[in-house]
Amino acid sequence: MRPLIDPAEAERRLAALFPRSAFDTVLSSAQAGWAISALIYAGAVVDDEAPTVWARPTTVLWQQESVLAFHTTDADRAAWRRSALKGQAALQSLLTEWGEHHEPKYRDTSRETLRDETFKKWNELGAMRRLAGLPTSSSKPTWALEQHFADLFDPGLQGDALNTAVDAWIARHMAPGQRLRAQQAHLLHKARQAVQVVLPDGTVRTLEPGLSSLIIKNVVEVWAPRALQQPVVLTISEPGAKLLVSDHAVLTSIGLSLDVNNILPDALIADLGADPVEFWIIEAVASDGPITDSRRRDLLTWAEGQGIDTDDCRFLTAFQSRGAAPARRRLKDLGAGTLAWFVDEPDHALRWDLYWPSVHPRSP
Structure with missing residues (x-):
């Protein structure tokens, strides 16, 4: 069927x-x-x-x-x-x-x-x-x-x-x-419903309309300031366009070169306040596409190809709500060492792992 x-x-x-x-x-x-x-x-x-x-x-x-x-x-x-x-x-x-x-x-x-x-x-x-x-x-x-x-x-x-x-x-x-x-x-x-995202540096970016864009907007404007010390949005990938939204100076300062034609997460956010810098690889689930074990492996391979140390990678799957159908259906498939965050419960997150983590643990 x-x-x-x-x-x-x-x-x-x-x-x-x-x-x-x-x-x-x-x-x-x-x-x-x-x-x-x-x-x-x-x-x-x-x-x-x-x-x-x-x-x-x-x-x-x-x-x-x-x-x-x-x-x-x-x-x-x-x-x-x-x-x-x-x-x-x-x-x-x-x-x-x-x-x-x-x-x-x-x-x-x-x-x-x-x-x-x-x-x-x-x-x-x-x-x-x-x-x-x-x-x-x-x-x-x-x-x-x-x-x-x-x-x-x-x-x-x-x-x-x-x-x-x-x-x-x-x-x-x-x-x-x-x-x-x-x-x-x-x-x-499209003109009326385009989603505007305010990046941590105050820059405003316009994303295509849709639930996925709304989830990303909340990740950038709500989750990142709560969870990270000095967040910098490096990429936001959309269905219609894969956009580099950070300037070359920031990318160069952390030794990063991104290939947008390769596998790309919905968003990549760096925490410059962490030592070493942490890279949060984020998927926004409007209907499907959480970070499963296999997706996590693919993203780690992608990150390594961009010159990112895999030990510095963190993973977040963002949903609209725990009660939304995509979350009910796919939470059971979350990959080990990843977080799930929900727009309507911004002060909480779920972590699926093999051990009790510290605040920002290394991915296994």
Whole structure:
């Protein structure tokens, strides 16, 4: 089955495809984002080379957060789908086996909005297919996402690749007038929503809009002044551009030469107040990408190639919240010798390690 996507991330991508200032909001609402996640969970994606799994609106409405978060194997997903298509009693029986209460995200009374507005408009835009030959009032499962549309919600599709895929889909599936409206809405949104970061030296940098940029902003403006003695931001890497944000004098003073075309963390911050200088390698997790053991090894290799002593490297994975879906899903994968920090709890951090650390321990 396809990789699962967090509903909030699905909603964000829908808003990029169908900006709310230019399109009906039912195309990119929170319920629409939930629908994408639920349909992909159930495998309701058109497959012209194999039997397609079709869904009802209740496939979306009856889905719940605990199932999306904790019952994610292919076997679990197939079992949930079969039970949901049989009816609420069968679904409740399965959830009882799993130790879950049935806590659907949406009430059945909202099925008309989903079916007659969101699904219908997606169908008109070529994003969704309705099984032909059945009356509109049929109770049989009749809906599935088109493959090319579902491909846009692969969580592994990020950054420039995602932007390119979204632009290509818009060019292929929207009429000229719709494309123009989408383009203008994107330009206005970018101008209004760009994230401004105040660096420790007072310099202001503008980052692309998005949750990842907001997390980085908080790392720079909130975490760094609390955790470090004399922080200097050396790099911030964005989907659209990899930026060196420190001047050459600082880089030269610490003997550092950065290759932005190689593997690059979301941010690199040096603590010039430490002796020797410590280099904090930081990843901001808006949907995925924490510093795991394997990612830590890759980053150490990258740092060594930049002339950074690996003994001076520190690692931080930043999340929006402990309760956010990416944190619930990926905290278990944190690499040894790394910290996790949360924007909404700025005075605390979690450390995963093999020993009780001092304030700034050496990485093992």
